[in-house]
Amino acid sequence: MKQNSRARVLGRIRQALLDAPPSPEPARDYLTAHTADDEAVILDLLHENLADYRANVHRTTETDLPALVAKLLDRHGAQTIAVPPGLPIAWLSETTARQHHDADSLLTPHELDTTHAVVTSCALAIAETGTIVLDGGPGQGRRALTLVPDLHICVVRAKDQVVGSVPQALPRLDPTRPQTWISGPSATSDIELDRVEGVHGPRRLDVVIVTR
Amino acid sequence: MSGTFIGMPAFPKAAHEAVRDTTLRANLRHATHTIRDKRAVAVAELADWAELREAGKQIKTETLHSLDTYLVQLEEAVTAAGGTVHWAADAAEANQIVTDLVKATGESEVVKVKSMATQEIGLNEHLEAEGIRAYETDLAELIVQLGEDRPSHILVPAIHRNRGEIRDIFTSEMGKWGREAPDDLTDSPVELAEAARLHLREKFLRAKVGISGANFMVAETGTLVVVESEGNGRMCLTLPETLISVVGIEKVVPTWRDLEVFLQTLPRSSTAERMNPYTSTWTGTTDGDGPSAFHLVLLDNGRTDALADEVGRQALRCIRCSACLNVCPVYERAGGHAYGSVYPGPIGAILTPQLRGTTSEVDASLPYASSLCGACYDVCPVAIDIPEVLVHLREKVAGQGGKGHRLEKVAMKAAGWVLDHPGVLAAGERAASKTRALHPRKLPGPGARQWTESRDLPELPAEPFRDWWKKNRT
Known part of the structure; x- marks a missing residue:
């Protein structure tokens, strides 16, 4: 059949x-970006747009990153964290939270549910839309890791991981x-079309931008 | 859900009842006006909105004109990436394919991401009859499912419910499906969202089979895209071992790059956001990440009938943003249920009669569920000329006959003869003016009576204009 x-x-x-x-090739007369090609401007825009959708945004340096990660985990009372393969060990050098490495034996959904937080890197961040993109690369882990725990701390490298716009992001991502793509913590507009943050995904999203 | 729409009255009757429901009208007015204003702000942020809209239109048009080629390309790419592609000519075939796939896993429950295609084919009812329980996980779908209700909006199926009604549904119904609502649940949206989170979490964690639709399918790479807000989509796409996606054939786009247009226009048009909180993309299966089995069911179910209509096929460009519902004066007053279909509002008025045909009374009435004001066309991110298609479908419905339309044709023919004979026209006008005191306010008889039920007949002047002109100006 x-x-x-x-x-x-x-x-x-x-x-x-x-x-x-026969249809002609589609015209693409739209802009490649809506922002000036200036690193400082793009970083500020990313910061602003992430914060606008209720992500907590922080800026720090590589040196101060471990202390900041420890402080953020403490602030949310996170005692257990899921650690994706390939995450730089140094990032977690100052936290006392118990670490579950999601490597040889994968954490089950129920184990993830009792894990308080996850710390990851990212593939890319998009300033105009306030978006971070994960693609399972080193330090990001499989998709469930950043979904089930209630707190997600995501580290973005300013020097080479931030683009201005969606058209600039797609060519840098591998569709296979x-x-x-994460733009703020989970949210719903299903009750009277009012936006409420915090449904099924992590209710708290902390984005740490690491600058030089 | 579609099963519950069977036997719906025609739009005018259903709408007549709906506009008397003051709670419904207040809920809809509040919700549509909120989102309408926010959308305008989100769209105004992009200086190149018109160009993005034109590109979206052209990409979709070009895709539809080579749809067979792109679907075959998509099938090859999905298969190469470890997925299995199934083809369903109609709803019955799609339901059977999904049921067989679920049964093969040995499971008797599935978790579902909100999907218009599975509502259209009545998948939940079919699964229920086969002993498989389908849990809707989108907050609004959950409200509809728990309330044994019908969806009334593409994006927010429970838009007709206010927070107090939702609290009552959660309190009385959640316990019957799983974890009960908290005892002290109030009507604050934050608490209601929290209750849904707790209720659904146990279902996500134990789910072995997930069912979804998709917003886009990329032909060149075999990638599927689901755009959502709550994270229930990610749960269903990621945690189960088996994923089944039922997707209309018109959802294909040729290239990965094409997403740069729609990922800008869709979120701003639908929820008025720069970007929706979560977008998931996947290509076949990936070792150690997400489901180990992926099935894609490509659904026709009337789409090729719409494709065959030169004017009507533009409806297949629709990306289901629902902006046209939110601006429509008819939708705002009548609500979604009056349209008798899972696709309500302006887009539903042109899509449903093309997918289902116009043999039933409700489907034949849908092209008339509009004042042709054109607001829907203005906001459409893929520039579907909804008024044009409405008028085209009205012609088709009128052409297929029916009592009212036969009388109309006789009347128009008579009028044509009179207008062709100036002497007869002048005599008639004078006679009408002389007897105007005797004219009724309403007309009797079939057709004419319905017309004047809600409209007054124009008053005739004391003398015909031509007579007045001769006396005063010549």
Whole structure:
């Protein structure tokens, strides 16, 4: 039956398009970015837009990062953290929270549910939309890691991980890798179209921008 | 959900009842006006909105004109990435494919991401009949499912419910489906969202099968994209071992790059956000990350009928943002249920009659559920000329006959003859003016009576204009 349906659907499409004129290549007269190509401006915009959708945004240096991560985990009372493979060990050198490394044996969904926080790097951040993108690369882990624990601390490297716009982001991302684009903590507009932060994903998102 | 729409009255009757429901009207007015204003602000942030809209229109048009090629390309890419592609010519085939896939896993429950396609085919009801329980996990879908209700909006299916009604539904119904609502639940949206989080979490953690739709499918890479806010989508796409996605064939876009247009226009048009909180993309399966089995069910179910209509096929460009619902004066007053379909509002008025045909009374009435004001066209991020398609479908409905339309044709033919004969027209006008005191305010008879039920007949002047002109100006 399946093979038959495939032929039927494709046949109907070809029949339906008998009179359709050939379409030209789509015009792309829109802008590549809406922001000046200036690192400081782009960083400020990322900061502003992330904060606008209720992410907590911090700026620090590579040297001060471990202390800041420890402080943020403490602030939220996180005693256990999930650690993705490839996360720089130094980032967690000052926290006393218990670390679950998601390496050889993967944490089950229930184990993740009792884990308070997760610390990751990212693939990319997009300033205009206030978005961080994870693609499962080193220090990011599989998708469930950044989904089930209630606090996500994400570290963004200012020097080479921030782009201005969505059109600038896509060519730098590999579509064959599973991706999660995150713009603020989880939210809903389902009750009277009012925005409420905090539903199923992490209710707290802390983004740490590491500058030179 | 679609099963519950069967036997719906035609739009005018359903709308007539809905506009008398003052709670419904207040809920809809509040919600649509809130989102309408926010959308305008979000769109104004982008100086190149018009160019993005034109690009979105052209990309979708070009895709539809080579739809067979792109679907075959998509199938190859998904298969190469470890997924399995199924083709469903109609709802019954799609439901059977999904049911067989779920049964093959040995599971009797599934978690679902909000999906218009699965509502359209009535998947939940079909699964229920086959002994499989489907849990809706989107907050608004949960409200609809717990309330044994019907969805009334594409993006926010429970838009017709206010916070107090939602609190009552959660308090009385959650316990029947799983974890009960907290005893002291108030109607604050924050608390209601928290109750949903707790209620659904146990279901996510134990789920073995997830069912989704998709906002986009990329032909060149085989990548699927789901755009959402709450994280329930991520839960369903990530935690289960098996993922089944049911997607309309018109959701394909040719290239990964094409997403740069729609990921800018969709969030701003639908929730008025620069970007929605979560977007997930996946290509087949990935070792050690997410489901180990992925099935894509490509759904026709009337789409190729719409594709065959030169004017109507533009409706297939729709990216389900729901901006047209939020600006529509008819939707704001009548609500989503009156449209008798999972696709309400202006887009529903042109999509449903094309997917289902116009043989039923409700479907034949849908092209008339509009004042043709054009606000829907102005906000559409892929520039679907909804008024144009409405008028086109009205012609089709009128052409297929029916009592009212036969009388209309006779009347128009008679009028045409009179207008062609100036002497007859002048005599008629004079006679009408002389007898105007005797004219009724309403007309009797089929067709004419309905027309004048809500409209007064124009008053005739004391003498015809031509007579007045001769006396005063010549």
